[in-house]
Amino acid sequence: MTLAAHPTTQMHAVLQHAPIGAVIVDTAGMVSWFNAAAAETLGEPNAATLRHSLIYARLSESEAENLRQLLEQHFAAPIDTRTRQIGLIAADGTAQVVELTVAPVPNEYGRYAVLYIQSLTRQVTAERRFVQIFENLPLGLIVVDGRQRIVQTNASLKAIFGYAAEELVGQPLDMLLPDRYRDAHGRHFVGYTAAPSSRMMGSGRDLTGLHRSGQEIPVEIALSKLEATNQPLFLAIVTDISGRKRSESALQQTNAQLEEFTYVASHDLRSPLRGIGDLVTWIREDIGEDNLTTDVRHNFDRIALRISRCEQMIDDLLSYARAGVRDMHMERLDPRELIEEAMSMAMIPDSFSVEIDIAGGTLTAPRAPLSTSLRNLIANAAKHHGDRSGRIRVAMREEGRFSVFSVEDDGKGVAAGNEERIFKLFHRASPGTEGDGVGLAFTRRMINAHGGMVTVQGHGPLGGAQFEIHWPRILLREFDDE
Structure with missing residues (x-):
C-alpha cells in the first residue's frame, strides 16, 4: 500500500x-x-x-x-x-x-x-476443545498442584466421589483417600514430584478412594505431569472399577461353587451309583439268569443303562468345570487340517456330504480346545439334523483379530427364541437324540475361556442352524500376560 x-x-x-x-x-x-x-x-x-x-x-x-x-x-x-x-x-x-x-x-x-x-x-478454540474433552471424558480427571491441593475436576470425578465442584476445588487431595492411606500417599507424592513420569499408581495393589458417604470405592489411578508455566501441576486419571470387582467376585464365587458341585458329583454321587449297580448285579445273580422273565431282564437292563447315563453325566460335568481353564499350549494351526481332524473324530455318517471352504491363513492357538469345539458342532450338525442324510458346510474366514469358523447344515434348524437357551446346561436341543444337554454349554464355556465366542443363527444360508466360532488369532494383552 x-x-x-x-x-x-x-x-x-x-x-x-x-x-x-x-x-x-x-x-x-x-x-x-x-x-x-x-x-x-x-x-x-x-x-x-x-x-x-x-x-x-x-x-x-x-x-x-x-x-x-x-x-x-x-x-x-x-x-x-x-x-x-x-x-x-x-x-x-x-x-x-x-x-x-x-x-x-x-x-x-x-x-x-x-x-x-x-x-x-x-x-x-484449543482451550475450549480441551475443556470439552476434559469435562466429558467418561473417566475421572483431577488436577492437583505441588502442594497437593485440588485445582480442577471433571463431571466423572465428581460422580465417582459424590461431591460438587465447589466442595473439591482448593481442598487437599487426601480428602478423597481413606485415613490409612494418607500418610503413605503424602510420601509417595513427594517422591513422584521429584521424578514425575506417566505411570499407573499402586501397580499390583488394590487401591480404594473415599466416597463422600464414607464408603470406600475400588479404583485404578494413572498419574501424569502437566506442562504449566507458573507452577507444577499433576493429572490423575481415576477409574471406578466397582463393576469389574463385582463381576470378578461373582465369577470367582461361581467357579468355586461349580468346583464344589463337581467334587460332590464325582465323589458323593458316583459312589452311590456304583453301589446301586452292584446291588442290581447281586440281585440278578441271586435270582439266576434262568429264572428271569423277559420283562424282568428288560427292566434290569434299563436300570444298568440309566446308571451308565448318570455316570456319563458326572463325567460331562467334570469336563464342563475343567473347560473354564485356558490351555496355555499354543501351536501354529492350519485351519483345513484342523477341520479335517475334527470331522474325523466327529464320525459323520456316510449319508451326509461335507463341504469345506477356507478363506484365511494359519493361526496360533491351543489345538485341543479349538479342535474339540469344532468336533462338537460338526457332530451336532448331523445328530440334530432331523433327517438321516443331509449337507454340512464348514467354513473359515478372517474378521478383524478373529478367525471365524462356521458350521451350518440344511436340517430343521433352531426354533426362534431358542438361540440362547440351547447353550444352557442340561438343555437338549432335540429330545429324541442321545445326550444329557451338556455339549453346547461345554463348548461355549471352553471357547469363552480362551477369549472367543460362539453364536448361532436359527436358520442360516443352507436352511438349517449356523454356528459361528470367533476364535482370537491375535491375543489381547490381558491374555498374553496370564
Whole structure:
C-alpha cells in the first residue's frame, strides 16, 4: 500500500511484513497506518478502508470503552506497554478474541500509539476443545498442584466421589483417600514430584478412594505431569472399577461353587451309583439268569443303562468345570487340517456330504480346545439334523483379530427364541437324540475361556442352524500376560 510520508516511515518498513498485526492510532483512536497482518486479523478484504477509520468501530460498546481507557492510560504515561484481551468483530461479522498490546511510537510520544494485535482464536478454540474433552471424558480427571491441593475436576470425578465442584476445588487431595492411606500417599507424592513420569499408581495393589458417604470405592489411578508455566501441576486419571470387582467376585464365587458341585458329583454321587449297580448285579445273580422273565431282564437292563447315563453325566460335568481353564499350549494351526481332524473324530455318517471352504491363513492357538469345539458342532450338525442324510458346510474366514469358523447344515434348524437357551446346561436341543444337554454349554464355556465366542443363527444360508466360532488369532494383552 502507498502511504504519505510519515516521521515513522522506518518503523513502517520494519512492521510491514511482521507476522503479528500492527496498527498505529492517534489519541482519538483514528487509524493512521496498519500492516497486512492487521488487515487479515480484522478480516478486511479491502485493506484501504482501514485507514482513517476508528479502531473502536471494530469493537462492541463495552470493549470499545475498555480500549479507550487503555489508550487514555497509555497517552497519559506512554513509557510502558500495556496488554489486554478483548473481543473483536471482524468485517464479516464473526467475533474473535485478540490480545492487544499498546506501545509508544518512537519520536511520537503522546501523539501516536502502536497496537499490536494477536489473534487468540486458535488458542481459545484449543482451550475450549480441551475443556470439552476434559469435562466429558467418561473417566475421572483431577488436577492437583505441588502442594497437593485440588485445582480442577471433571463431571466423572465428581460422580465417582459424590461431591460438587465447589466442595473439591482448593481442598487437599487426601480428602478423597481413606485415613490409612494418607500418610503413605503424602510420601509417595513427594517422591513422584521429584521424578514425575506417566505411570499407573499402586501397580499390583488394590487401591480404594473415599466416597463422600464414607464408603470406600475400588479404583485404578494413572498419574501424569502437566506442562504449566507458573507452577507444577499433576493429572490423575481415576477409574471406578466397582463393576469389574463385582463381576470378578461373582465369577470367582461361581467357579468355586461349580468346583464344589463337581467334587460332590464325582465323589458323593458316583459312589452311590456304583453301589446301586452292584446291588442290581447281586440281585440278578441271586435270582439266576434262568429264572428271569423277559420283562424282568428288560427292566434290569434299563436300570444298568440309566446308571451308565448318570455316570456319563458326572463325567460331562467334570469336563464342563475343567473347560473354564485356558490351555496355555499354543501351536501354529492350519485351519483345513484342523477341520479335517475334527470331522474325523466327529464320525459323520456316510449319508451326509461335507463341504469345506477356507478363506484365511494359519493361526496360533491351543489345538485341543479349538479342535474339540469344532468336533462338537460338526457332530451336532448331523445328530440334530432331523433327517438321516443331509449337507454340512464348514467354513473359515478372517474378521478383524478373529478367525471365524462356521458350521451350518440344511436340517430343521433352531426354533426362534431358542438361540440362547440351547447353550444352557442340561438343555437338549432335540429330545429324541442321545445326550444329557451338556455339549453346547461345554463348548461355549471352553471357547469363552480362551477369549472367543460362539453364536448361532436359527436358520442360516443352507436352511438349517449356523454356528459361528470367533476364535482370537491375535491375543489381547490381558491374555498374553496370564
